[in-house]
Amino acid sequence: MNKPKIALLGKMNHKQAKSWLKALQENLPEETICLFSELSPAERQQVEIAIVANPDPADVETLPQLRWMQSLWSGVEKLVTKCQSDVPIVRMIDSKLSQSMAEAVLAWTMFLHRDMPAYAIQQQQKIWQSREHKYASEVSVSILGLGSLGQAAASLLHKVGYQVSGWSQSSKQLKNIDTFNDQQGLQQMLSNTDILVCLLPLTETTAGIINQELFKKLPSGASLINFSRGPLVNTADLIEALKSKHLNHAVLDVFDQEPLPDDSPLWSNPAVTVLPHISAPSDTQSVSQTAADNIKSYRQTGIVPPSVDRQKGY
Numbered sequence: 001m002n003k004p005k006i007a008l009l010g011k012m013n014h015k016q017a018k019s020w021l022k023a024l025q026e027n028l029p030e031e032t033i034c035l036f037s038e039l040s041p042a043e044r045q046q047v048e049i050a051i052v053a054n055p056d057p058a059d060v061e062t063l064p065q066l067r068w069m070q071s072l073w074s075g076v077e078k079l080v081t082k083c084q085s086d087v088p089i090v091r092m093i094d095s096k097l098s099q100s101m102a103e104a105v106l107a108w109t110m111f112l113h114r115d116m117p118a119y120a121i122q123q124q125q126k127i128w129q130s131r132e133h134k135y136a137s138e139v140s141v142s143i144l145g146l147g148s149l150g151q152a153a154a155s156l157l158h159k160v161g162y163q164v165s166g167w168s169q170s171s172k173q174l175k176n177i178d179t180f181n182d183q184q185g186l187q188q189m190l191s192n193t194d195i196l197v198c199l200l201p202l203t204e205t206t207a208g209i210i211n212q213e214l215f216k217k218l219p220s221g222a223s224l225i226n227f228s229r230g231p232l233v234n235t236a237d238l239i240e241a242l243k244s245k246h247l248n249h250a251v252l253d254v255f256d257q258e259p260l261p262d263d264s265p266l267w268s269n270p271a272v273t274v275l276p277h278i279s280a281p282s283d284t285q286s287v288s289q290t291a292a293d294n295i296k297s298y299r300q301t302g303i304v305p306p307s308v309d310r311q312k313g314y
């Protein structure tokens with residue numbers, strides 16, 4: 001009997017959809033992958049596996065036999081909150097994605113550690129003046145979230161010589177990384193932080209977690225890097241903390257609204273570096289191969305790969 005087709009659903013333009021289809025099909029030659037819009041009603045009745053990238057939840061509801069969804073992205077907050085069906089969601093955990101994120105965290109950590117924002121301002125003002133020099137071993141970098149991305153970033157930062165700490169929901173033991181969990185642990189970690197990196201998923205519990213209360217627990221002069229999702233940060237509190245100079249600088253790759261609206265005060269704030277959501281772009285080839293491996297494993301064993309815990313939201 002022919003295997004049911006695999007549906008590809010998501011918010012993507014025609015060119016992007018064709019590029020994903022090509023890469024996925026090359027990695028899964030024994031399967032037929034089809035854009036959701038091109039499946040007949042009868043074919044939709046048969047679909048067991050969907051590959052998704054921010055799909056319209058209403059489309060997902062039209063697949064009665066769906067056993068699981070493979071997300072092409074690692075952040076799945078929209079799927080978790082908007083998709084009523086309890087079909088398992090398998091997040092994208094991809095080594096290339098983790099590597100890109102770790103490199104981005106290292107790059108922007110060094111940008112802050114070596115005072116590049118201050119030197120850029122000095123250049124504009126033609127000021128020839130050295131600032132205090134610190135070795136990486138004298139700088140404490142703390143990471144909120146020790147999942148696939150947080151651990152990759154922590155490990156690379158350690159290799160370069162930074163003092164690295166991390167905070168997660170459950171307690172962890174990681175070589176060369178000081179690990180913390182719960183509120184007391186968070187407070188302890190924050191009190192010894194020069195650069196705070198956010199790599200938490202967006203959930204009901206983490207939304208707005210980077211706020212005035214948290215900033216108060218950081219030493220004066222600390223900086224923030226947010227590479228996870230915009231709503232983790234309370235933007236008004238961030239602007240206030242930067243204005244008071246309690247916080248030195250913020251590197252932001254993600255925002256409540258993307259693209260960042262023209263009238264956002266973040267654009268022109270000299271204490272903010274705005275990045276257009278580029279810290280860890282999905283590598284079509286690598287992500288397609290990871291999705292294909294998961295699908296092949298499911299076809300062989302009938303076991304759905306580890307999926308998102310809907311209670312926890314990640």
Ligand SMILES: NC(=O)c1ccc[n+]([C@@H]2O[C@H](COP(=O)([O-])OP(=O)(O)OC[C@H]3O[C@@H](n4cnc5c(N)ncnc54)[C@H](OP(=O)(O)O)[C@@H]3O)[C@@H](O)[C@H]2O)c1
Nearest residue numbers: 075145146147148149150168169170201205227228279280
């Ligand atoms: N900017 C970009 O280009 C980009 C690209 C990819 C991903 N991202 C973002 O990065 C996020 C993280 O990805 P990931 O793959 O590392 O996720 P992950 O593997 O699910 O890891 C999440 C980490 O956060 C911790 N955590 C979750 N809720 C917590 C809470 N309430 N308190 C304390 N710790 C909590 C988890 O703790 P446990 O380990 O104890 O469960 C885990 O360590 C994604 O959700 C996505 O939003 C951004």
